[in-house]
Amino acid sequence: MACGRLMSAPVCFIENDENGKMRVRKEAKGILDGINEPVVVVSVVGLYHTGKSYLMNRLAGQHSGFALGSTIESKTKGIWMWCVPHPNKNGHTLVLLDTEGLGDVEKGDEKHDTWIFCLAVLLSSTLVYNSLGVIDNTALEKLHYVTELTENIRVKAKVGQHEDESADFMRVFPSFVWAIRDFTLELKRGDKLITSDEYLEGALKLKPGSSPLTVQYNLPRSCLRQFFAVRKCFVFPRPASTQNMRRMEQLTEKELESEFLEQANTFCCYVYNNAEPKTVTGGRTITGTALGNLAEVYVEAIRSGNVPCLENAVVSLAKIQNVRAVEEALQLYMIEMLSMAQLPMRPEELSDIHTESREEGH
Structure with missing residues (x-):
């Protein structure tokens, strides 16, 4: 990590201040300021208690680091960051962002969840969405944040009244990986075996028609298809028994189910090989220093009650x-x-x- 510090553990990157407004932590900004090489940014989002942090620890090559929640309370608050040397790309730093679990009933703040999701999209080159069970209508309804992106993110400073930003979103948004945990079904369609990617694309198929129910059904599916050009899916079986799940950080690889371990390794290899360096509008690759500046620009827009704008952020970045x-x-x-x-x-x-x-x- 050129001119940067090797982080032995994650630090809080974005948090809420005493007034409930988001801010970038100085410690995290200082770490990013010391990284003057390109960064590959991987964020994980999803409902709380779905195992997001465990996946990020594996990407960091560690058994522990990001806090794992084994009780009913949500563990991760805000967005936490872990910068490690990229295992496959020399001269690059892998920046892992673990986000606060969405849908925490104790927190009960949907707008806060929306901004967490939006920041993960804005700052990442690869976005991992983590969920439990299967991809069904309920799972897609829980991903309603994707349908709100057009309201909460702007690509251009000025958008025409009838201008559609979907194509712009696709050019600048990260690749999308859906990680399905505790998956127990057989991947088949009829009598034919299918891949996890085919399973995802089948779940995103649109229904014909224009009734209100059909429009509601199609909305999250069409948003995922329109906004994220690169989509990938991984299905993970349950990693261990219920009793052992409570001590995931202490489990050795021998104590994990072999199928889970194999899929976790495949997932990590995919991210290492396919997650691209973070770029901004115009295709310019950014360093850790620029990533920290971008985060401050986006967070300041949210604090001010504005919608983050990619074009304005790039202008601000150039000025800085x-x-x-x-x-x-x-x-x-x-x-x-x-x-x-x-x-x-x-x-x-x-x-x-x-x-x-x-x-x-x-």
Whole structure:
């Protein structure tokens, strides 16, 4: 991780302040500021107590790190971050974001859940949606956050009255991975065996018709199809007995079900090989420093009651980087001037040193 610190454990990235408004933690921002190489950002979202954190720990190559919840209380609050050297891509950092579980009854704040989901989409190059059981209508209704993306995210600063942003979303949104946990069904359609990807695409098929019920049925499916160009599905059997599930962090790989372990390894390999470096509008790859700046821009928009806009964020990012470049050039100029100028000296000598130092600053 070039110029960055190797993190032995995750830190809180985005949290709520004492007034209930989101903010970026300075510690996390400082860590990202030290990463001057491209980042591959993988976020996991989903209902609380569905095993999101365990998957992220495996991606980090660790048994523990992100907190696992074995009680009825939701464990992860806000968005937590773990930066590790990318196992497959030299010169890249893998940034793992574990998000607060959606639908926590104690919290009961749907708007907060919506912003958590939106930030995961905005900051990621790959978004993992984690759920239990099967992909059915109930599961898709619980993913209603995807139907609200057009209301809560803007790609362009100005959108025409009749302009559809779906194509823009598809260009800038992350790839989408649906991880289905505790899957007990046989992957078959009729008498034919199917892949998990075929299972997902079959579940996203639209119904013909325009009745209110049909429109409601099709909405989350059409949003997933329109917004996320790359879609992948993994089905995980139950990893262990109910009793052992309460101590997942302590279980050795020998104590896990072999089928679960095999699928978990396949999932990790897919993410390592296919998750792309994070880019912004225009296809420009960003560093950890830029990722931290982006997070601050998006969070500030939410704090101000505005809708995060990708185009505005890129403009803000350029301004931040330009200011930093000027500051660094000025600092280098001052160092050169102070090291070379020995006062008193003739004006023409000072002018020559000024010219040389200015060129160094460029």
